[in-house]
Amino acid sequence: MKYGRDLLKDVQGYVPGEQPQGQRVIKLNTNENPYPPSPRVKELFDKFDLDWLRKYPDPVSSQFREICAARYGYDSPDWVLIGNGMDELLALVLRTFVDPGDDVLATYPTYSLYEILCQLHGCPLKYVDLDEDFQLTEEFYTTPARLCLLTRPNAPSGVAVPREAVERLCTEFDGIVVIDEAYVDFADDSCIDFPKRFDNVIVMRTFSKSFSLAGMRIGTAVANPDIMAEFMKTKDSYNMDAISQLVGLVAMDDYAHMEMNAGYVCVTRERVRQELIALGFDVPDSQTNFVLARWNGSPSAKELFERLGEQGILVRYFNARRLENALRITIGTDEECDTLLAALRGMVG
Ligand SMILES: Cc1ncc(COP(=O)(O)O)c(C=O)c1O
Incomplete structure (x- = not known):
């Protein structure tokens, strides 16, 4: 370690x-963004009032979740959770749905932090190699595990497996599928609609890349409200500070x-x-x-x-x-x- x-x-x-x-x-x-975030973020900081910091922030980021739900095509904020960067949400998903000792499945190669998080949580990470073209193999669909972490588009290859392949995985995998869409705003399509169709799917995104806000630490997760209710029990009570909530909200509003x-x-x-x-x-x-x-x-x-x-x-x-x-x-x-x-x-x- x-x-x-x-x-x-x-x-x-x-x-x-x-x-x-x-x-x-x-x-x-x-993989940071070379361009500045929305000018509305700058305006927000120009208007910054220290009094905003005197009180605790909204523990469940209500307004921010509302704007994200609407943008992602969901009719209620109950489908969305905000995290202190996607990395917090990835750790949270293990804490909430995986017992130490349970197997976790991921492609090889993939986002290197998964392995570290699994080590910290005491759950073995089973890698199944992507093929030469960085596509899923038959073995990936048939390997049992409690949870599957799929980076789409993949890091570090940059390749996105077809939506149909993810659809098949979500149908056949007997466990929770996390689709890590950290880079999806640079891609041709996304799986953001999958949580509506599959009870076992969590889609995660970050504001670190496309929104040029890696320094703020803002991530989102979308899943059915039953999954969200479990997350709400395990997350830190005030996991999102007041500034991050405001910055995320105005950045999302300037899509x-x-x-x-x-x-x-x-x-x-x-x-x-x-x-x-x-x-x-x-x-x-x-x-x-x-x-x-x-x-x-x-x-x-x-x-x-x-x-x-x-x-x-x-x-x-x-x-x-x-x-x-x-x-x-x-x-x-x-x-x-x-x-x-x-x-x-x-x-x-
Ligand atoms: C595939 C992938 N997922 C998640 C993250 C983490 O995102 P965040 O900055 O929101 O913690 C990264 C950051 O590099 C990433 O490459």
Whole structure:
């Protein structure tokens, strides 16, 4: 089990404050959004009144849940839970529905935090490999577990399995299916309607990526009200502070701003993907705000990662099976991506 700096390095790929000194850092390693959040968030902070902090916040984020329910196509806030980042909701789902010792199922590769959360909770995480094209295999549908964690679109591949495949999983899996839609605003479609159709499905989202609010810690979960009632019993009473609730609410209310930023990111993503392919990388079609650039040439992917780091360009390298020949690159501004591409051209071109 890793702690402190090692744990941070594992989850984030870097330790804050350890960036190369005196260099302009281009941070393309944790899938943040390069564009600012809604200007309404700025207005909110301009109007900030300290008195907002004197009282406890609404324990169940009522207004915020209402606006999320409407946006997600649900007629009642009873279908929605707000969390202190999606990571809190992922930990909560284990605490609420999984006993220590129960099996949890996930694809390999997937979001690396699942393994850490399962270790902390004392429940074995069973990985079933995605196939070469990062699609689900027959074995995945037939592996029994109490809970299944499915990242769609997948991280770190960027690939989204078809909705029909998720539909089949939700029908056949005898347990709870969590669909992690952290990157869905950069994708062509979503499974946000699945909780209406399947009692065993929880869809989770985050404001860290498409809404440019990673620093606020806001996540949402959508599931039928019976599941939500269980969550309400296990969550911390005041899990969302007053500021996060307000920021989330105004950001959600300015949905068009998020869609505009996500649109910019997707355009840059397609250009970066094509340029990486022209350089000889193998880059699966991404439905996220990052690309997985696979590289079998010389210098190795690990060396590329290190040499980029020396130039202040941070990307993510996984020292892990099936990923050791790849770089995961967050889509930044066009200028940031051009700097990255120029640096790579100098190394592999
Ligand atoms: C697949 C996936 N799920 C969840 C999260 C966590 O989101 P949050 O920042 O809301 O905790 C991340 C963050 O990188 C992620 O990649």
